[in-house]
Amino acid sequence: MDLRLTWFMLPGQRPYRELHWLSRMPGAGITAVGEPRPPEDVEFVARPYRQPTTRFVEAGALAWLRGLDSLPETPGWLASLELCSLVTGQVSALARRRGQRQAVLVWAARQHCLALGLEAERCAVVLPGVDTELFHPAAEPVAEPVALFVSPLAANKGIDRVLEAHRLVRRQLPEARLEVLGRGPLEGQVRREAERPGSGVTFLGAGDRGRVASALRRAAVFVTAPRPTPVWNEQFGLAYIEAMASGLPVVTTVCGSNHEAVREPNLRVPDDAEALAAALLGFLGDPRRRARVGAANRRTVLERHQLDRQCERLGEVLRRFSER
Numbered sequence: 001m002d003l004r005l006t007w008f009m010l011p012g013q014r015p016y017r018e019l020h021w022l023s024r025m026p027g028a029g030i031t032a033v034g035e036p037r038p039p040e041d042v043e044f045v046a047r048p049y050r051q052p053t054t055r056f057v058e059a060g061a062l063a064w065l066r067g068l069d070s071l072p073e074t075p076g077w078l079a080s081l082e083l084c085s086l087v088t089g090q091v092s093a094l095a096r097r098r099g100q101r102q103a104v105l106v107w108a109a110r111q112h113c114l115a116l117g118l119e120a121e122r123c124a125v126v127l128p129g130v131d132t133e134l135f136h137p138a139a140e141p142v143a144e145p146v147a148l149f150v151s152p153l154a155a156n157k158g159i160d161r162v163l164e165a166h167r168l169v170r171r172q173l174p175e176a177r178l179e180v181l182g183r184g185p186l187e188g189q190v191r192r193e194a195e196r197p198g199s200g201v202t203f204l205g206a207g208d209r210g211r212v213a214s215a216l217r218r219a220a221v222f223v224t225a226p227r228p229t230p231v232w233n234e235q236f237g238l239a240y241i242e243a244m245a246s247g248l249p250v251v252t253t254v255c256g257s258n259h260e261a262v263r264e265p266n267l268r269v270p271d272d273a274e275a276l277a278a279a280l281l282g283f284l285g286d287p288r289r290r291a292r293v294g295a296a297n298r299r300t301v302l303e304r305h306q307l308d309r310q311c312e313r314l315g316e317v318l319r320r321f322s323e324r
Contacts, residue, residue: 001029003315003322004076005103007042008087009034011049011063016209017238018081018105021129024308025315031074034065045071061085068094077318079103083116103318107235109257124317128238129310130245130301134209137247137298138217141291145176145284148219148248150212150239153184156232158225158253160186161273163193163201165225168277169284170200176284178223181207181215216246220290221283226255227271234258241305244297249290251279263300265293 222243234256
């Protein structure tokens with residue numbers, strides 16, 4: 001192994017994301033610090049968190065690791081997620097004390113990092129990777145006009161706006177259906193709408209990656225409607241890429257930097273139920289159009305987001321910076 005990296009986890013770290021990609025870098029040895037033990041095949045050092053609140057969307061930024069001074073010294077990079085997290089601040093201090101290099105993975109656009117004052121030569125872009133064998137198109141195109149929402153059932157992800165838009169869609173396309181997969185504070189609203197006779201809404205509950213991939217293969221269009229809050233804005237959005245890998249067109253709202261993932265002829269519209277409904281109708285009512293866009297999306301993901309290729313590129317970036 002010619003590349004070593006210690007990853008300092010945030011509480012509630014989601015699987016199959018940053019640590020998963022790091023663990024798949026060829027020739028790399030990864031150590032994860034935090035709790036609980038992650039599912040990835042990496043070395044693990046348990047350390048507890050101090051977390052005053054879990055109230056906010058970005059609660060991971062309001063937590064820090066305990067006992068880092070007793071952490072055994074390991075060679076290579078020290079790395080964490082997001083510039084704003086307290087854990088990243090801890091890693092910065094630890095890297096200075098031990099004379100080691102620090103890497104920070106971010107989901108924001110490169111322009112955002114430059115606007116914060118980071119030097120351009122220190123900001124490398126590696127797009128997130130997707131398992132294109134798990135997330136793949138259905139054997140036959142889905143003929144029924146079925147839209148799928150996969151995201152937390154929270155106001156910032158816009159499930160309320162999607163439900164409102166779906167009601168407008170049904171006025172013009174009565175056979176249209178909406179499936180919803182996720183959990184969150186607005187679950188009650190989704191359940192009530194699903195129970196309303198003639199709503200065309202099905203609540204699927206929660207699900208792992210396999211269930212998400214299966215739901216995507218039963219859908220014709222992927223939809224979300226994120227909106228900014230005082231402490232959150234949409235970033236790249238891995239769910240978009242999973243939907244694109246599954247051969248679906250994407251309809252969403254203009255929010256944060258999701259333009260990096262959702263490019264034309266997919267549709268980004270204002271946070272408005274009528275605009276969202278019109279965009280959905282454009283795909284749900286035109287099977288040929290959605291098949292054409294879905295096929296182009298699949299090609300894009302294979303070219304830009306194939307998992308092993310992107311993990312290899314991530315390792316190449318770290319090795320290149322190590323030589324400086």
